[in-house]
Amino acid sequence: MGEIRMKTCLTAMLVVLAFCFGTAGAQELIRMDTYAFDSTRRPAAVFDHDIHNEAAELDDCAVCHHVWENGTLVEDESSEDSPCSECHGVNPTQENEMALANAFHTKCRSCHIDKGAGPILCGQCHRKMQGGE
Ligand code: HEC
Ligand code: HEC
Ligand code: HEC
Ligand code: HEC
Structure with a gap:
């Protein structure tokens, strides 16, 4: 018993x-880290760095972690040790016209559109934490 x-x-x-x-x-x-934003309106975007880059066959780190000098993209150099926010401020400034959220959206969405693969709608990236899959 x-x-x-x-x-x-x-x-x-x-x-x-x-x-x-x-x-x-x-x-x-x-997910993405949103520490650079004072407050957030959306759940952090889904982004599993290594798995994403392998699936998308992105070997060149500088596709995302780029380096610019005097308004020109520097080939074969990567800024992988810097967060995007180091150069793209949350609010646009004169030195850097492209603000952070815009930098992410332009980078992420434009490639998904070009390749015809990957999410392009808000809720596909900014997925809810629970039951949002
Ligand atoms: C599709 C775009 C993309 C590609 C390609 C990419 N990364 Fe990243 N990586 C990111 C984003 C976005 C972040 C987060 C940046 C932020 O929070 O500002 C990041 C963060 C990082 C970080 C910061 C540490 C961490 O884990 O948060 C390192 C290191 C890094 N990437 C290295 C690399 C290396 C090395 C490569 C090439 C083998 C690479 N990345 C390719 C988008 C990319
Ligand atoms: C070392 C500084 C630096 C870092 C780090 C950096 N950028 Fe940039 N980025 C620039 C500069 C400078 C420009 C060109 C001027 C502009 O348009 O703001 C630029 C332009 C852009 C553009 C418009 C041109 C294009 O390539 O489509 C996008 C989008 C962008 N950055 C996204 C990102 C993302 C996403 C990250 C992080 C993965 C990142 N940047 C990291 C400096 C940087
Ligand atoms: C240079 C091209 C490129 C860039 C830049 C890029 N992606 Fe993608 N992404 C792809 C491709 C291609 C796929 C489809 C991969 C596959 O076949 O599963 C994809 C798929 C995805 C998916 C669905 C699969 C998954 O991993 O859950 C998410 C979410 C995603 N991307 C988020 C992002 C975010 C967030 C960024 C910006 C930080 C980004 N991507 C930047 C090419 C890119
Ligand atoms: C391809 C993926 C992707 C798509 C599609 C996307 N975003 Fe984002 N968004 C990001 C990433 C990456 C960031 C930066 C970090 C974060 O918040 O996850 C961001 C940041 C933001 C921010 C600033 C942070 C916050 O939460 O306040 C807002 C607002 C936002 N996105 C709204 C939208 C809206 C509205 C749409 C649809 C029109 C959209 N996004 C579509 C990836 C995406």
Whole structure:
């Protein structure tokens, strides 16, 4: 009697654990960091860096992490150690006309449009944290 109860109890615990970890895993999409924005109006965009770049076959880091000098793109140099916000301020300034949100949208969406692959609608990138998949 006691043994059966023990087994039932253990089974129940495993079910609960599987449930917890199962759903936690499903919700854990890898997202953008939004620390540069003072406040956010949308859930952070879904972006799983390495998986994304492998699927999209992007070997050249400078496609996104570019370097500019005097208004010209510098070939074969990458700024992968700098966040985009280091050069693209949240608010546009004279030195850098393209503000941060615009820089992201232009970079991300334009390639998806060009390639005919990848999300282009707001809610496809800014997915809700729960049940938004
Ligand atoms: C499709 C665009 C894209 C490509 C291609 C890309 N990255 Fe990134 N990477 C990003 C974005 C967006 C961030 C987040 C930047 C931010 O928060 O300002 C980032 C962040 C990083 C970071 C910051 C640390 C981190 O993990 O948050 C490193 C390091 C990095 N990338 C390295 C690379 C390297 C090395 C390559 C080439 C092998 C590469 N990236 C290619 C878009 C890209
Ligand atoms: C070292 C500084 C620097 C970093 C880091 C940087 N940019 Fe830029 N970016 C510039 C400059 C300078 C320009 C050209 C002037 C302008 O239009 O603001 C530019 C232009 C752009 C443009 C318009 C031209 C184009 O390539 O389509 C986009 C979009 C853009 N950046 C997105 C990004 C994104 C996304 C990141 C991070 C992954 C990033 N930038 C990181 C400096 C930088
Ligand atoms: C130079 C091209 C390019 C750039 C830049 C780019 N993407 Fe993509 N992205 C793609 C391609 C191609 C696919 C489809 C890949 C596949 O076949 O699954 C894709 C797919 C995606 C997907 C759906 C698959 C997934 O990983 O969940 C998301 C989300 C996404 N991109 C977000 C972003 C964000 C956010 C940025 C900007 C930080 C970005 N992408 C920049 C080319 C690009
Ligand atoms: C291809 C992916 C993608 C699409 C499509 C997209 N965004 Fe974004 N958006 C981003 C990324 C990446 C950032 C920068 C970090 C973040 O908030 O995730 C951003 C930032 C923002 C921000 C600033 C941060 C905040 O939450 O206030 C707003 C507002 C925004 N997007 C609204 C929109 C709207 C509205 C649409 C549709 C018209 C849209 N986005 C479509 C990727 C995308």
